[in-house]
Amino acid sequence: MPNGLTRRALLNAAMALPLLLSRPVSWAVAGVGEARDRSRVPPARERILLLVELHGGNDGLNTLIPYESDAYYRARPQLAIPREQVRRLTPKVGLHPALSPLMLLWESKELAWVQGVGYPKPNRSHFRSIEIWDTASDSERVLDVGWLSALFERVPLPARFTAEGILLGKGDAGPLSGGTARTIALHDLAQFLHQAGSVKPASVPTTNRALAHILDVRGEISQAATDLQGRIQQAPPIGREFPAHRFGKQLELAARLISAKVPVAVIKVTHGSFDTHAGQLAAHQRLLDELAQGLVTFRAAMEEQGLWNEVLVMTYSEFGRRVAENASHGTDHGTAAPHLFMGGRVKGGLYGTAPSLTDLQEGDLKHTLDFRSLYATVIEKWWGVSGAPIGLGRYPLLDVLT
């Protein structure tokens, strides 16, 4: 944060920021510069990004399966999903059977799969690789502000927003870390409201920058709690029963927050652990099953309230896994993997190119699409903010949104 500027002052001053950028950006109007029927476009404040972190490194090859590839079956004598069990999407790839519930969304074209997502010079450490994803950095460059934090610092949300991001589950702030982004960790809604209830928002004038910062943060907590409490009380009940597992509970809370029209740009949920070094078949089956059940319930809940057009779901993970299975019926840390977009405004289908299973780099897939293209797509296509740099560069956009 620049010296001498308090967080609040920065947020207020920044309202004028878009005018300083090379091209006009605005949170109030979605899809700037695109020819489209404005009346049908929800205002940007209702464009929520639901980030699903697949913690631990999801095995992409057993998620979106290249069932026509002999190399796949050769590399995975124990772990390959038999051809006849694969839920076919195209003549080349299909889904793990545990993802069957998602077929409905595939057929109604609300689900897009993006193939071969990774980055150059892949790092195989969980810790470092998720940091690269979180900060949208190059492999060898350390950045310490999350890509969403960096965005909101450049293009702040109006002050009436409860927060930039809400974190559910046990995951960290990740893409929302660092910077001035207001991030509310809602591991437990009742507990948060209880804790925040004792926070007094009283602000006193002070020239002490450290104290001013603490008072600002306190004000944000208090505002968020008041906001959440009021809106949740008035929100319509969720008519769907979510699966009872941890991931299901997070999505249920996400659905409640969205139905309650809590003004927030990002909600992050975490599912895992996908770090399947041993005995992968059963573990991965369960994880994908929970993922699919959770997501279809979430979609049904949103659809029921007419909110599905206002949500974009995106998965991410620190890496995929190696092509060849290991000796423990598992897979070790790899590189590229597929990720999904879901939502009422998603154009379904398959995007990007599947990485070759024969032209490998040290036994790993060569990525075919930089992960930062997904971020650029969210920022420019979903939120209509153009010209914002992602990490240190600019990346091609995907045509996955209507």
Place this chain on the structure above:
Amino acid sequence: MLLTYDEARHFLSRTGFGGTPDEIHRFMTLDRRAAVAQVLAIPTNKARTPPPTWIHRLPPLPHVRKQWSQRDRRLFHEELKTHGQELKAWWYHELITTPTPLLERMTLFWHNHFTSSLHKVRWPPFLHQQNVLLRLYAVGSFGTLLHAMAKNPAMLLYLDTQTNRREHPNENFARELFELFTLGEGHYHEQDIKEAARAFSGWHVDLRTGVFRVDLRHYDGGSKVVFGKTGRFEGDDILSLTLEQPEVARHLVGKLWKEFVSDQPDQTEVERLAESFRRSNYDISSLLNDLLLIPQFWAPENRGSLIKSPVELLVGTTRLFNLSIEDASHLIGAARRIGQDLFDPPNVKGWPGGMRWITTSTLLDRTQILHRMIRGHELGHPQGMGGMQQRHGVNWLTTEPLDLVQATLLALPPVEPLASEEDRAQIVHQLVSDPVYHLK
């Protein structure tokens, strides 16, 4: 002139983890010069807390690991985790019981400067060894510390010097050496990094002995050009050439200013201190002596102007309230929750610190953790305030006058006015809940 109560309090909170009224009164018998000399008089750099028993163990070699069953591997990972916790507990014990808090503050400072993490190094004995090295030179010579750190096993592994070979150089260490450890961004060229990296090729820790070695088969003995000078430089030559750059002293003095004085270094003063730091051949102790005696350090407007790190907050509260430390896992978990996991900094840049310590989620967690601590729940003794007054050394919370309790707990007047009718336990609770409690 002897220190006032507020000055002595400020001094103890900036050079250590705060002080009880007794400790503060002791420093009121000293003037500034004597107070600074007192905290810099460090009889031993060795931690008093006995280290874990496994600190001399060597990591299993690759050919041994290859033979492992799934179960062997699982047990190994579990042991790594346990030892990591024991290592953290060891340092917390030392932080809380040390008679020389400034040594710990400086060891924390260097831990955040020459970062290494359990996550990457994956061998707790090496991290322990690095901590011993940090405290050995924490207030000694920065030049000696830098040369030793470049050969430290944890550092060799953390920044990939281990795999830096003539055939395929790894620039990680050379880059951070210039960017973070010595010069700071903008004071070197990419070419300097490439050339310097070659001088560190072949440097590694021999995992059979745990000793630093240079493998001449992988060492690039060719000529290198660094900072415009040409020669067949070896790694140590690069470090010496770096230490000749005037930016090193400026970079370090600026960083120490933010640690001890304020978040806005006075450039003229930094320049003056940097100059004498260089002339002293990078003697950290005399730099600290100068830094702690500048008027800005003592200026009332700089009191309570810095934010306590999670470790300072938790260790300070534990010391002040004389809380039990039999089970350090609560402290480890609490510190992690509010953003500082010792021996596991987020990345090579370390914890960004300052205002970044306080976010919407860490502020709520800080408050909740503090409440549990002073209630005694989280740290394993349920007697609360009632019991606290019987505990040795914490009588002051109930026996001293209210204004003294407030002046001890808070650097500045509280944001929330105190209700004088409340009982003492309530008042202490309220003072600890006040935003000012997070300031030092």
